[in-house]
Amino acid sequence: MISLSNLVRKNIWNLIPYSSARDEFSGEADVYLDANENPFPNEGLNRYPDPMSRDVKNKLSLLKQVPSDQIFLGNGSDEVVDILIRIFCEPGLDHIITLPPTYGMYQVSADVNNILIKKVLLTDDFQPVVHEIRAATNEHSKILFICTPNNPTGNQINVSIVEELLNTFPGIVVIDEAYSDFSSEPSWSARLDAYPQLVVMQTFSKAWGLAGIRLGMAFAGKEIIDLMNKVKPPYNVNLLTQAAALSALDHPERMESDKAAILKQRVQLESDLKTIPFVLKVYPSDANFLLVKVADADRVYQFLVSRGVVVRNRNTVPRCEGCLRMTVGTPEENERLMTAMYSFFNS
Numbered sequence: 187m188i189s190l191s192n193l194v195r196k197n198i199w200n201l202i203p204y205s206s207a208r209d210e211f212s213g214e215a216d217v218y219l220d221a222n223e224n225p226f227p228n229e230g231l232n233r234y235p236d237p238m239s240r241d242v243k244n245k246l247s248l249l250k251q252v253p254s255d256q257i258f259l260g261n262g263s264d265e266v267v268d269i270l271i272r273i274f275c276e277p278g279l280d281h282i283i284t285l286p287p288t289y290g291m292y293q294v295s296a297d298v299n300n301i302l303i304k305k306v307l308l309t310d311d312f313q314p315v316v317h318e319i320r321a322a323t324n325e326h327s328k329i330l331f332i333c334t335p336n337n338p339t340g341n342q343i344n345v346s347i348v349e350e351l352l353n354t355f356p357g358i359v360v361i362d363e364a365y366s367d368f369s370s371e372p373s374w375s376a377r378l379d380a381y382p383q384l385v386v387m388q389t390f391s392k393a394w395g396l397a398g399i400r401l402g403m404a405f406a407g408k409e410i411i412d413l414m415n416k417v418k419p420p421y422n423v424n425l426l427t428q429a430a431a432l433s434a435l436d437h438p439e440r441m442e443s444d445k446a447a448i449l450k451q452r453v454q455l456e457s458d459l460k461t462i463p464f465v466l467k468v469y470p471s472d473a474n475f476l477l478v479k480v481a482d483a484d485r486v487y488q489f490l491v492s493r494g495v496v497v498r499n500r501n502t503v504p505r506c507e508g509c510l511r512m513t514v515g516t517p518e519e520n521e522r523l524m525t526a527m528y529s530f531f532n533s
């Protein structure tokens with residue numbers, strides 16, 4: 187059994203968190219003169235937000251079937267990644283392990299915090315190599331990041347491999363499920379009780395269509411969530427964001443219908459792309475994007491830009507040589523993409 191106190195940095199374990207006015211008094215009052223707020227015009231935005239985003243967590247708890255005190259909310263998943271690294275990794279001493287090709291923020295966040303990073307490449311079919319991860323692991327391996335469905339490859343990481351890593355990795359295992367709403371696999375958040383070192387991340391940026399509000403979620407055991415709340419800036423999720431999330435959560439059926447439309451478009455786009463001779467491969471996807479291998483990716487990318495269509499060029503990423511990552515858009519947007527692809531073929 188993993189002991190959390192041995193994994194957490196001493197300064198964080200001993201940290202006395204900032205106590206805001208809204209932490210020290212969270213009931214209902216008639217007159218609030220405790221936070222040096224401006225009393226005008228008193229229509230809501232003059233007040234600090236709930237530091238713990240309780241209303242949002244309560245709604246999420248029902249939807250996700252995770253207790254409120256096992257939910258953390260951050261200013262995007264990016265803040266969740268940063269906070270986890272700062273809780274568990276001692277600068278210059280500890281390291282994280284990532285499984286590229288994968289999301290770039292784990293590395294950037296580690297670099298910002300002067301945390302070393304060990305990279306263990308996925309196989310050609312984008313699955314982790316457990317024995318190589320084990321060989322890279324030592325007592326300073328504090329966090330393993332697993333992204334599933336993975337960005338930019340679009341595939342699920344095999345459940346049995348994730349289980350093996352959860353059973354053997356000596357540190358925190360973070361499963362980034364930014365795209366899990368698009369896949370049919372159940373969330374790993376259903377397995378939190380079995381794995382006390384597990385942190386599951388999700389986001390409002392993709393299926394919920396709210397990238398602009400910056401709201402990321404983490405689900406974990408209460409001890410880890412308490413540490414995250416201790417380290418976060420007091421008012422990290424602002425009032426407008428909490429309000430937007432609450433109204434979105436009142437209508438999960440809207441998210442479901444957007445998602446269904448995107449999945450339908452993904453099937454269409456995949457079959458359209460496969461009719462193009464210079465498209466060498468369209469990788470199977472469990473997300474809202476397709477990884478597409480083409481002949482001469484840089485030229486295709488530049489041509490698409492010249493036609494006003496921007497995709498993500500992943501040509502220099504190991505294992506993604508020759509690949510472009512294409513987000514599934516509206517039918518009209520996908521049509522624009524396909525028209526440009528055909529023009530490149532005929533040019």
Ligand SMILES: *Cc1c(COP(=O)(O)O)cnc(C)c1O
Pocket residue numbers: 261262263264265289333337362364388389390391392397400401402
């Ligand atoms: C888009 C994405 C996120 C979301 O990040 P936010 O900061 O919540 O917008 C997280 N992880 C991965 C792998 C992503 O692709």
